[in-house]
Amino acid sequence: MALKKENNVLLHLENVWKIYRMGEVEVPALQGVSVEIKKGDFVAIIGASGSGKSTMMNLIGCLDIPSRGSVYLKSQDISKLGESDLASLRGKTIGFIFQQYNLIPSMSAFENVVLPLEFLEYDDREAAKRAREILISVGLGDKMHHRPAQLSGGQQQRVSIARSLAGDPEIILADEPTGALDSVAGIEVLSMLHRLWKEQGKTIIMVTHNLNLAKYAHTTIELKDGQITKISENDE
Amino acid sequence: MKLEKCFMYAFNMALHSKLRSWLTILGIVIGVAAVIAIVSIGEGMQQSMTAQLSGLGGDIVTISPGFSRGAGMFVMRGGGGEGGFSGGAQATDKEIVLSRSDLQALKGIPDIALIDTNIRGSVEVSYRGKSGKVSLTGVDQKVWSQITTSEIKNGRMLDSADQNVIVIGGRLASSYFDQPIGINKMITIEGSAFRVVGILDDQSTNIYMPIQMAYQVIEDKKNGIYDSFVVKIKNEDQLDEVIAKIENKLMTARHVTQKDRDFSVSSSRQFQQTRAEALSSLNAFLVAIAAVSLIVGAVGIANTMFTSVLEKTKEIGIMKAIGARNHDILLIFMFNAGFIGLVGGIIGIILGTILSGFMPALMGNLPIMRGTAIVSLNSIIMALSVSVTVGVLAGVIPAYQASKLKPVDALRYE
Numbered sequence: 183m184a185l186k187k188e189n190n191v192l193l194h195l196e197n198v199w200k201i202y203r204m205g206e207v208e209v210p211a212l213q214g215v216s217v218e219i220k221k222g223d224f225v226a227i228i229g230a231s232g233s234g235k236s237t238m239m240n241l242i243g244c245l246d247i248p249s250r251g252s253v254y255l256k257s258q259d260i261s262k263l264g265e266s267d268l269a270s271l272r273g274k275t276i277g278f279i280f281q282q283y284n285l286i287p288s289m290s291a292f293e294n295v296v297l298p299l300e301f302l303e304y305d306d307r308e309a310a311k312r313a314r315e316i317l318i319s320v321g322l323g324d325k326m327h328h329r330p331a332q333l334s335g336g337q338q339q340r341v342s343i344a345r346s347l348a349g350d351p352e353i354i355l356a357d358e359p360t361g362a363l364d365s366v367a368g369i370e371v372l373s374m375l376h377r378l379w380k381e382q383g384k385t386i387i388m389v390t391h392n393l394n395l396a397k398y399a400h401t402t403i404e405l406k407d408g409q410i411t412k413i414s415e416n417d418e
Numbered sequence: 419m420k421l422e423k424c425f426m427y428a429f430n431m432a433l434h435s436k437l438r439s440w441l442t443i444l445g446i447v448i449g450v451a452a453v454i455a456i457v458s459i460g461e462g463m464q465q466s467m468t469a470q471l472s473g474l475g476g477d478i479v480t481i482s483p484g485f486s487r488g489a490g491m492f493v494m495r496g497g498g499g500e501g502g503f504s505g506g507a508q509a510t511d512k513e514i515v516l517s518r519s520d521l522q523a524l525k526g527i528p529d530i531a532l533i534d535t536n537i538r539g540s541v542e543v544s545y546r547g548k549s550g551k552v553s554l555t556g557v558d559q560k561v562w563s564q565i566t567t568s569e570i571k572n573g574r575m576l577d578s579a580d581q582n583v584i585v586i587g588g589r590l591a592s593s594y595f596d597q598p599i600g601i602n603k604m605i606t607i608e609g610s611a612f613r614v615v616g617i618l619d620d621q622s623t624n625i626y627m628p629i630q631m632a633y634q635v636i637e638d639k640k641n642g643i644y645d646s647f648v649v650k651i652k653n654e655d656q657l658d659e660v661i662a663k664i665e666n667k668l669m670t671a672r673h674v675t676q677k678d679r680d681f682s683v684s685s686s687r688q689f690q691q692t693r694a695e696a697l698s699s700l701n702a703f704l705v706a707i708a709a710v711s712l713i714v715g716a717v718g719i720a721n722t723m724f725t726s727v728l729e730k731t732k733e734i735g736i737m738k739a740i741g742a743r744n745h746d747i748l749l750i751f752m753f754n755a756g757f758i759g760l761v762g763g764i765i766g767i768i769l770g771t772i773l774s775g776f777m778p779a780l781m782g783n784l785p786i787m788r789g790t791a792i793v794s795l796n797s798i799i800m801a802l803s804v805s806v807t808v809g810v811l812a813g814v815i816p817a818y819q820a821s822k823l824k825p826v827d828a829l830r831y832e
Contacts, residue, residue, distance in 0.1 A: 245739060245825040266743040273741020284736045284829070288434045300423045301741035345740065 192352060192385055193219040193242060198251035200237045200408075211237040213408040214251070219401075221352065224379045224386045226396040229405035236357070238405065239389040243355045244272045273301050277346025281358035283338040285330040291317060291341045292326040298348045316344045320374065336367030343374060354378060356388045360395065372398050419746040428753035431726065442715075442722040443762040446809070449712030450766025450801045451773055456708045457800075458774035458791035460701035465792060467694045477531075477654040478565060478686050479661060481524070481668065482646040483514040485679045514680045516644040523671035524647060529660045532561040534648040535629055539636030543625070545595045545605045552590060554607065554625045556632020556639075565650050567686070573601040573616035580628055583615045587622030594623050608635045657685055715762065716808040723755050723816035734820055735828025744821040751817030752810055759809020763802045767793075770801070 200212040211234045219225055219242075229235045240246040241253050247261045254260070255275060260268060277298075278284075285294045292313055299309035317326050320340040330338050339359065346354055356375060360368030376398055378384045388399060396402045397416065404412040419427075432439045524533055537556040542549060557566075563575035576585055584607070591599045591614070604611045612627065633639050651660045661683050674680055727734070734747055774791035 240826050243739070245829070266745065269738060269741055269743040272739065278739050280829075284732070284739075286733055286736060288430065297737070298740040301419050301737070301743070301746060303420055349741065 190220045190222075191218045192221045192256060193387075194252075194254040195238075195241070196252045196254070198241060198248045198253060200234075200241065200246070201249045211408055212241070212248075215405075215408070215410055216251075217403060217410060217413070219385065219387065221385055222379075222383050224376070224398070224400040225388065225403060226399035226401070227387065227389045227403045227405060228391065228393060228396050230391060232407075233405040234408040235389050235391075235405050237408075239355065239357050239387075242387060243276055243278060244268050269301075273298060273349055275351050276353045276355050277349065277351040279339070279342050279346050279354065279356040279359045281361040283330065283335075283342045283362070285338060285341055285345070287330055290327045290329055291322060291333065291344075294330070294341055295344045295348050298345060302349050313344075313348060316347050317341070320344045334367075335363050336370060339363060339367070339371050340374070343371070347378070351384075353385045353387060356386065358390055358392075359388065360392070361390075419742065419749070421749070424746060424749040425753045425757075428750050428757055431730070431750070431754050432757055435726070435729075438722055438725070439758060442718050442758050443765065445715035445718035446712070446759055446762025446805050447715075447766040447769060449708070449715040450763050450805050451770035452708035452711050453705060453804075454767055454770025454793060454797060454801050455773040455777060455791070456701075456704045457797040458770070458793045459777050460698070460705070461792040461794055461797070462777075463697050463701070464694070467690065467697065476685075476687050477651050477657065478567070479649050479651060479657070479664065480646055480682075480684050480686075481516065481520075481649070481664065482682050482684075483516050483680065485682050516647060516681070518642045519671055520668060520681075521644070521647065523667045524649060524664065527660070527663055527667055529652050529656060529663065530649050531652045532565055532650040534558045534561045534565045534650075535644045536646045536648060537629060537632050537636060537639050537643075538645045539632075539639060541608050541625070541635055543605060543607050545599060545603070546597055548595045550594065552594070552623045552625060554627065554632060554636060556629035556636065557626050559628040561650075562626065565648050569619045571617050571619035573614070575616055576626065576628060580615070581631060582610070582612050584612045584625050584627045585616035585618060586614055586626070587618050587624040588620045590623040590625065591617040610635065657687060661685060712804065712808060715805075716812040719755050719758055719809050719812035720816060722758070723751060723813045724819075726754065727751065727816045727820040730820070731823060731828050731831040734823050735825050735831065738823070738825040739829060747823075748817050748821035751820050752813050755813020755817065756806050756810045759806045759812075760802070762809070763805030766805065767798055767801055 195215055195217045198212055198215045199210065202209045202211055213234075215234075215238065227235050227238060237246075241248055244253075244255060244260050247253070252259050252261060255271065258271070260271075263271065285291075286297065289297065292310075295313040295317055296309050299312065304312070314323075314326065317323060320343055322337060322340055322344065325333060325337060330341065333341065339362075343354075346356075354375065359371050359375065363371060372395065375386050375388065379386045379400075386399075388395065390396070400416055402412075402414050402416065403410055404414075521533065521535065524530060535558045539554055540551055541554045543552050544550075557576065559576035559580050560578040563577075566575075570585070571588060572591075573585070576583065584605075586599065586605075599605060599614055599617075601614060601617065603614050605614060606612075607625065607627075612631075618624075627635070633641050649664070651657065653660075664683050665679075668681055668683075669675060669679065672680065734742075737747065771793045774793055777791040
C-alpha cells in the first residue's frame with residue numbers, strides 16, 4: 183500500500199487482470215500484471231499483437247477498468263471513480279496520441295486542438311491562444327484552419343500531438359504513434375515525443391510492436407501473452 | 419463543456435449532415451404546418467361563431483309545441499327563418515299545438531318586447547308554367563321584420579298593411595325556377611296569386627307571408643292554432659331568467675308540470691352554443707389527426723438521432739478519451755434533436771400560416787366557415803414548444819445511449 187503513495191510514482195498497476203468474454207469462453211488479455219511508472223519517465227510497452235499491450239494501454243489511459251486488481255493514477259484507484267470523474271481525470275492528466283490520429287473530421291486542426299480545452303471549460307480566449315501556440319510549436323502555424331482530410335499523415339499526427347498537449351497533461355499516452363506513417367514522418371514524431379520528455383519533463387508512455395522504437399525510450403516493458411516478461415532500463 | 423459549446427457542436431453536427439437533417443426537419447415541418455393550419459381554421463370558426471352569437475338573435479326565444487331533449491336545434495331552425503324542420507318536436511300521439519291562450523299567457527310577461535306567431539306548411543308553387551313544392555311560413559307581418567334574423571336583398575320586408583304579398587328566399591328567387599323571380603312578379607301558391615315584395619339575402623327556398631293569408635293557403639291549419647311563437651325579449655342579459663318565466667307561465671296556462679311538459683323553449687344563443695360545442699369537438703378531432711403527423715415526425719427525429727449516434731460512435735469515443743463527460747455527450751445529442759425540432763417548428767409555422775391563408779377559399783362553400791382562418795400567437799407558441807419538446811424527447815434515448823458508450827468500445831468502432 184505504501185508503494186502507490188510514493189511521490190514519484192505516477193501510475194501503478196497492481197496485479198491487474200483483464201478478462202474478455204467471447205460468448206462462453208473467457209479470454210484473459212492481462213494476467214496479473216504489476217508495474218509502476220514513475221513521473222518523468224519515457225516508457226515503451228512492446229509486444230507482439232495479442233500480447234495484451236492494447237488492453238494495458240486502455241487501462242493506463244483510464245479508458246477501461248480492470249476485471250481484477252487495481253490501477254492507481256496519481257494515487258487514485260480508477261475502478262472507484264465514476265464515469266464523469268474518470269473523464270475529467272483523463273482530460274486533465276492524460277493526452278492521447280492514436281495510431282489512426284483520431285481527429286474529428288468535420289473540425290479544423292485548430293478546432294480539434296481547442297476541443298479538449300472546451301471539455302475542461304477553459305476560457306475561450308485562453309483556449310484559442312493556447313491552441314494557436316501549440317500548433318505553431320508543432321510546425322503547423324500555417325495549417326490551423328485545414329481539415330484533417332487536407333493534411334498529410336505526418337501533419338495529422340502532429341495535430342493529434344498538439345491536441346494531446348492542449349490540456350498540459352502530465353502523461354502523453356501514444357498508441358503506435360508511427361504505425362500509419364512513413365519512416366521520415368515516423369522519426370519526426372518520435373523525436374517530437376523525445377523532446378517533450380527531455381525538455382518539458384512529460385511522462386511519455388508509448389505502446390508499440392516495433393522493437394526499433396524502444397531505443398528512444400528510457401524504460402522498456404515487454405509483454406507476452408498478457409504477462410510482463412522483462413522490464414529494462416536504458417541509461418545512456 | 420459549457421452549454422453554448424455543446425449547442426455549437428450540435429449545430430455543426432446538424433450542418434454537416436445536411437440532407438439527413440433536412441429530411442428529418444421536413445417531417446416536423448409537415449406535422450407543425452398541419453396543426454397550425456387546422457388550429458387556424460378552428461380559431462376562425464370560433465371567431466365567426468362568436469360574431470354570429472353577438473350579432474344575431476341573442477334576444478330571440480322560440481316556443482314550439484312538443485318536448486324532447488334534442489328538439490331545440492330543429493325548432494330553432496324553423497323559427498330562425500330557414501324552415502323545414504317543424505315536425506321534429508311532435509312526439510306524442512294526441513296532437514299538441516300552441517293556441518291563443520298560450521299567446522295570451524306570453525303577452526302577460528312584461529319582459530317580452532315582441533311576439534311573432536308562426537305557422538308552417540308545404541305548398542305547391544308555380545311560376546311561368548313551372549311548379550314545385552316549397553315550405554311556407556306564415557308570420558305576423560307587424561313584428562316579423564323586427565324579429566327575423568334574415569336580411570333583405572331586394573325590395574322590402576312584410577308590412578302591417580300587407581295582404582296578398584310575400585317575401586321569398588334567395589335561392590327560390592334566383593334559381594329554383596327556370597327564370598329568376600324579380601320584385602313585383604306574381605307567383606301562384608296553391609291556386610292563389612301573390613306578389614313578391616322582397617327577396618331575402620340567403621340560400622333558402624322559403625316563402626314568408628302574412629299569417630292570416632297563410633291560414634287560407636296551407637291545408638289543415640285552423641285559425642288560432644300556431645306552430646311556433648318567436649319572441650324578442652327586452653333585455654338580452656336576462657335571457658335565462660325570461661326563458662324560465664316563459665316556461666312557468668306556459669306550464670300554468672297549459673296545465674302541465676315539468677314532468678309532462680309539452681312545449682319547448684329555446685333561444686338562438688343556446689342553438690349557437692350547441693353548434694359551437696359541436697364545432698370545437700370536430701376541431702379537436704382534426705387537431706388530433708394533425709398531431710399524428712407530428713408524432714410521425716418525432717419518430718423521424720428519433721430515427722435520425724439513432725443513425726447519428728451510430729455514425730458518430732468513433733467521434734464519441736475520441737471525445738470521451740480527450741475528456742468529454744457523459745453529460746457533455748448527452749447534451750450535444752439532445753441539442754441536436756432539439757435544434758431539428760426548433761427549425762422544423764419555425765418552418766412549419768411559416769408554412770402553416772401560408773396554408774391557413776388558403777383554407778377559407780378551400781372551405782368557402784361550408785356554411786360553418788364564414789370567417790377567415792386565424793393564426794393566433796397561442797398556437798404559434800404551442801406549436802414551437804411542442805416541436806422542440808417532441809424533438810428533445812425523441813432525442814433522449816439515442817442521446818442517453820451515446821452518453822453511455824464505453825470509450826474503449828467506441829474507439830474501436832469503425
